[in-house]
Amino acid sequence: MSAGIDPGQPGVAGSAGAVPVLAGRRISVNFGGIKALADVNIEVPERSIVGLIGPNGAGKTTLLSVLSGLLRPRHGQVLIDGVDVTGLPAHRRARRGLARTYQLPELYAGLTVREHLQISYRLRHEHSRMWRDLLDAGGWRRPSAGEKERVDNLLEWLELTDLQSSSVTALPLGNSRLVEIGRALASSPRVVLLDEPLSGLDARESEALAGTLHGLVDRENVAFLLIDHDVDTVLSRSSDVVVLEFGVVIARGTPDQIRSNELVRTAYLGDSVDAPLEISQ
Amino acid sequence: MLEAIIAGCALGAVYALASGGLLMTYVSSGILNFAYAAIAFFVARFYYFLHSQHHWSTAPAALLSIFGAGPALGILLYVALFRFVRLSSPLIRIVVTIGLAVSIEPITLMLFGNLNIANPPGLASQPVKVYHLAGAPISLDQILVYACVVLVLGGVAAMLRWTDAGLLVRSVVDSTALASLSGIRPTGVAAGVWAVSTFSAGLTGVLAAPIIGLTIGPFTGLMAAAFAAVVAARLRSVGIAVSVGLLMGVVTGVVERYLPSTSQFTAAVIPSIPFALLALFLLYWAFRGENLQQTQTVGGPLDRAISPHGGSELALARAASISGPSASGAPRWVFPVGLIVIAAILPMVLSGVWIGAYALGVAYGVVMLSYTVGAGEGGMIWLCQISFAGLGAFTTAVLSTNVGWPLVPAMIVGGLVCGVVGALVGLLTIRLGNVYVALATLTFGLLVENLVFNLNYLNNFGAGVDITRSGMTGTDKDFAWFALIVFVILALLFQNVRHSTFGMAISAVRWSDPAARTVGLSVLMNKVALATFAAFIAGIGGGLLATYAQAAIPDSYATFSGLLWLAVLVAVGVRSTSAALIAGVLFSLLPEVFLTYVPTSWGQVPAALFGLGAVLIARNPEGTLAMHARQLEGLLSWRRRPAVASGNPDGLALAQVGGAGSSQTRAERESVVR
Numbered sequence: 001m002s003a004g005i006d007p008g009q010p011g012v013a014g015s016a017g018a019v020p021v022l023a024g025r026r027i028s029v030n031f032g033g034i035k036a037l038a039d040v041n042i043e044v045p046e047r048s049i050v051g052l053i054g055p056n057g058a059g060k061t062t063l064l065s066v067l068s069g070l071l072r073p074r075h076g077q078v079l080i081d082g083v084d085v086t087g088l089p090a091h092r093r094a095r096r097g098l099a100r101t102y103q104l105p106e107l108y109a110g111l112t113v114r115e116h117l118q119i120s121y122r123l124r125h126e127h128s129r130m131w132r133d134l135l136d137a138g139g140w141r142r143p144s145a146g147e148k149e150r151v152d153n154l155l156e157w158l159e160l161t162d163l164q165s166s167s168v169t170a171l172p173l174g175n176s177r178l179v180e181i182g183r184a185l186a187s188s189p190r191v192v193l194l195d196e197p198l199s200g201l202d203a204r205e206s207e208a209l210a211g212t213l214h215g216l217v218d219r220e221n222v223a224f225l226l227i228d229h230d231v232d233t234v235l236s237r238s239s240d241v242v243v244l245e246f247g248v249v250i251a252r253g254t255p256d257q258i259r260s261n262e263l264v265r266t267a268y269l270g271d272s273v274d275a276p277l278e279i280s281q
Numbered sequence: 282m283l284e285a286i287i288a289g290c291a292l293g294a295v296y297a298l299a300s301g302g303l304l305m306t307y308v309s310s311g312i313l314n315f316a317y318a319a320i321a322f323f324v325a326r327f328y329y330f331l332h333s334q335h336h337w338s339t340a341p342a343a344l345l346s347i348f349g350a351g352p353a354l355g356i357l358l359y360v361a362l363f364r365f366v367r368l369s370s371p372l373i374r375i376v377v378t379i380g381l382a383v384s385i386e387p388i389t390l391m392l393f394g395n396l397n398i399a400n401p402p403g404l405a406s407q408p409v410k411v412y413h414l415a416g417a418p419i420s421l422d423q424i425l426v427y428a429c430v431v432l433v434l435g436g437v438a439a440m441l442r443w444t445d446a447g448l449l450v451r452s453v454v455d456s457t458a459l460a461s462l463s464g465i466r467p468t469g470v471a472a473g474v475w476a477v478s479t480f481s482a483g484l485t486g487v488l489a490a491p492i493i494g495l496t497i498g499p500f501t502g503l504m505a506a507a508f509a510a511v512v513a514a515r516l517r518s519v520g521i522a523v524s525v526g527l528l529m530g531v532v533t534g535v536v537e538r539y540l541p542s543t544s545q546f547t548a549a550v551i552p553s554i555p556f557a558l559l560a561l562f563l564l565y566w567a568f569r570g571e572n573l574q575q576t577q578t579v580g581g582p583l584d585r586a587i588s589p590h591g592g593s594e595l596a597l598a599r600a601a602s603i604s605g606p607s608a609s610g611a612p613r614w615v616f617p618v619g620l621i622v623i624a625a626i627l628p629m630v631l632s633g634v635w636i637g638a639y640a641l642g643v644a645y646g647v648v649m650l651s652y653t654v655g656a657g658e659g660g661m662i663w664l665c666q667i668s669f670a671g672l673g674a675f676t677t678a679v680l681s682t683n684v685g686w687p688l689v690p691a692m693i694v695g696g697l698v699c700g701v702v703g704a705l706v707g708l709l710t711i712r713l714g715n716v717y718v719a720l721a722t723l724t725f726g727l728l729v730e731n732l733v734f735n736l737n738y739l740n741n742f743g744a745g746v747d748i749t750r751s752g753m754t755g756t757d758k759d760f761a762w763f764a765l766i767v768f769v770i771l772a773l774l775f776q777n778v779r780h781s782t783f784g785m786a787i788s789a790v791r792w793s794d795p796a797a798r799t800v801g802l803s804v805l806m807n808k809v810a811l812a813t814f815a816a817f818i819a820g821i822g823g824g825l826l827a828t829y830a831q832a833a834i835p836d837s838y839a840t841f842s843g844l845l846w847l848a849v850l851v852a853v854g855v856r857s858t859s860a861a862l863i864a865g866v867l868f869s870l871l872p873e874v875f876l877t878y879v880p881t882s883w884g885q886v887p888a889a890l891f892g893l894g895a896v897l898i899a900r901n902p903e904g905t906l907a908m909h910a911r912q913l914e915g916l917l918s919w920r921r922r923p924a925v926a927s928g929n930p931d932g933l934a935l936a937q938v939g940g941a942g943s944s945q946t947r948a949e950r951e952s953v954v955r
Contacts, residue, residue, distance in 0.1 A: 068799050069798070069799075070795055070798065070799070089798070089803070090795075090798035090799050091797075091798050091799075091800075091801045091802050091803045091804075092801075093799075094798070094799050094800055094801035095801045098799075099799065099800070100799050102795070102796065106793040106795055106796035107792070107793065107796065108788055108789040108791075108792040108793055108796065108797070109792040109793075110788035110791060110792050111785060111788050111789065111792075115785055115788075118785065119782065119785040119786060119789055119800065120800045120801075122782050122785075123786075123800055123801040123802065124801065126782075127801075129781075129782040130782050130783050130786060131783065133777075133780075133781035133782045133783060134777065134778060134781050134783055137777055137781075138781065138782075139777060139779075139780035139781035139782065139784065140777070140780055180796075183796075183800065187800065187801070
């Protein structure tokens with residue numbers, strides 16, 4: 001292991017002193033007799049991009065499911081803004097500002113592109129409309145100025161304006177991922193968990209999407225926890241990186257520290273640690 | 282006691298055979314076959330047709346019916362139907378078998394005659410020999426049932442586990458595509474599975490007939506009881522299902538012995554035992570908070586990637602587009618408004634028997650609307666809407682006749698009572714998952730039918746509770762308009778729900794549970810709210826039906842009749858409000874047309890047509906109305922051109938129509954993962 005990297009410590013570089021927007025403490029998950037996660041610590045500081053990498057089956061998506069509330073851990077805590085939300089279901093965590101996307105886009109086949117963003121916006125900013133619409137027929141009226149502006153801006157920025165009335169069933173993968181990101185951002189989240197947002201995209205699409213993440217951090221005042229198999233992209237876009245292997249954190253630190261970490265090289269290249277690591281410096 | 286146990290064992294063995302057959306079919310095909318009882322009835326009736334009506338001896342009659350007709354029917358159903366729904370959603374798979382169940386019975390009666398059969402023979406030669414075990418009588422028919430449980434279920438289980446044929450079946454279950462690439466002919470294997478399944482159903486039918494009688498009622502009751510054992514086995518273990526089936530029979534035998542045989546209480550309790558057990562199992566899991574959501578039992582990712590039917594429920598989503606003009610450019614309100622105008626004019630045109638049938642049809646339309654809300658909008662398979670209609674009917678009747686309330690408040694309270702009960706049922710069952718919800722609501726319906734509708738206060742020796750029609754419901758013409766106004770009000774309420782934030786939430790919950798949860802939606806509470814609304818509508822509809830009939834009669838709300846109602850709606854269109862009205866009117870008018878213009882022997886045709894119409898959901902999930910509307914729109918929309926997407930120079934530089942790496946559509950991707 002390289003000096004200065006301690007996989008056991010929950011913090012990541014640059015987060016000392018500040019309350020992270022999202023934290024997982026000593027998270028363990030078992031599937032039958034298999035340990036999917038063992039004592040995993042992770043923190044996502046405010047307005048940051050934290051990368052989460054690891055080989056297939058390392059437990060990355062399982063960790064995202066625990067953090068988002070879709071999976072209950074055997075042990076451990078999840079905190080949003082320092083508040084323990086381990087016992088809260090996924091929808092209550094979402095209302096505290098946690099959003100996520102999925103490895104295979106999870107879209108609502110019965111809704112249009114625009115409605116994906118609308119429902120997300122309303123649940124966070126106009127939650128009372130869930131039931132009020134039924135009484136005052138609010139669903140038939142024009143959306144609020146705030147909703148219209150937010151949704152229009154996001155659609156325009158994502159280049160989905162022309163597709164806003166389309167059903168999502170016929171969207172290609174690239175646009176499906178954009179709809180997921182738009183849906184996540186429409187709720188003005190504090191932190192977004194991105195599960196392989198670049199997979200399936202071609203090089204140009206991938207570069208365009210990854211390139212916008214930094215801009216979003218400032219523009220939306222949001223933090224990202226980014227999983228992707230494109231290690232180069234994750235290392236180049238993240239301020240801190242956590243590496244999982246077989247459910248255990250084997251390294252954490254800055255991208256440069258991760259690049260030079262022997263355990264990471266071994267995890268990706270097996271025993272051939274002498275081989276050149278195909279992570280660009 | 283021993284006598285009671287042995288008597289119970291005979292019934293238990295039949296339960297075991299049925300539950301084992303149902304579960305093996307589910308495990309090896311992914312389909313919980315609601316048509317199991319109908320298939321068993323078909324084969325048993327065919328056996329009777331050969332053996333008793335045409336005096337064939339036992340062996341050839343059994344060979345031709347059980348070993349010939351049964352497997353042949355299975356292969357036919359697989360080739361014509363089940364192969365198309367193998368990877369479909371639970372909703373479609375269940376509705377297809379319900380449609381099949383609804384259509385097989387009338388077809389059977391048309392083929393073999395609608396006879397009143399008192400003592401159907403089994404496989405034992407007549408007169409049936411009776412032996413004694415520890416003083417308790419045991420007939421040769423009963424011994425044959427035990428033998429078949431051991432031989433058939435044990436044999437099939439052993440075959441699946443230890444033989445090459447079993448290996449073939451298991452490989453096809455896991456992935457048809459991979460099995461095919463390994464040189465296996467999956468169509469043959471899957472057809473074989475269905476042949477064995479229908480053989481087992483037929484054998485169960487022939488063996489059960491001497492014990493439970495040869496009419497469809499006890500057969501469907503037998504299947505419902507077998508469902509209890511299947512649920513106890515959590516849709517996994519054939520051994521547990523068979524054991525629970527046997528246990529249910531023994532418990533029934535013992536309870537029957539110690540309750541007074543002539544009591545009405547006994548008559549209500551005995552058939553309820555399996556359903557009470559099923560309810561206990563479900564409540565136990567619900568209170569333990571166990572998640573019984575079923576993972577796909579058949580097919581792998583490759584199967585779904587290459588199957589055009591893998592995501593066939595997505596076609597339902599196409600009908601979900603509720604805003605904006607249709608493809609033809611006409612506003613979407615034109616058709617429903619036109620339909621309502623025609624519906625309002627019809628009472629002025631119709632007379633005699635037709636105005637009565639039409640008025641009743643509009644009332645049915647209201648009940649059908651409850652299925653549109655629950656199944657069409659929410660994707661929930663609730664099989665007890667007819668029980669809510671019954672509860673609404675009895676509440677309306679009791680309040681208006683016994684308490685003296687005016688009709689409208691009585692109906693509204695009837696709807697509210699159903700809404701509350703629906704919310705409770707939903708809270709207890711929804712988190713268990715789709716297939717369990719179907720079974721739990723079926724069980725709830727059967728319990729209500731046996732234990733509530735049979736109360737002396739309500740049943741009144743089969744006459745039910747009277748309702749007086751007067752004023753705005755006095756004549757059939759007035760009633761038709763009254764029912765139409767109720768339908769329009771409820772349809773507008775439903776449209777308000779659809780257009781609301783709650784409506785969007787329901788759509789989100791329906792199409793992606795995890796994504797809905799991670800945007801802040803409570804899946805349980807949203808589904809419960811929708812189920813409450815659906816139950817409310819069913820209760821109002823029940824009140825209307827009872828008002829039309831001038832009495833709330835228990836037999837009108839038999840749980841299995843509700844499957845026919847669902848089949849009718851699905852055949853016309855499960856998502857459309859207009860389809861609900863059309864389905865209700867068709868359901869009432871079509872039998873009247875056959876009764877008036879066609880020979881009596883064709884009387885079963887409407888039910889068969891409704892069932893076959895529901896079966897078509899396998900190929901056309903939208904229903905016939907939506908399909909034809911779409912075809913018409915397609916013809917009218919030839920002028921329109923697709924809009925050309927324009928890029929935003931300040932936005933993300935992603936391709937609007939996807940590059941080579943991202944051209945896969947959601948329908949294709951969904952078929953990979955579901």
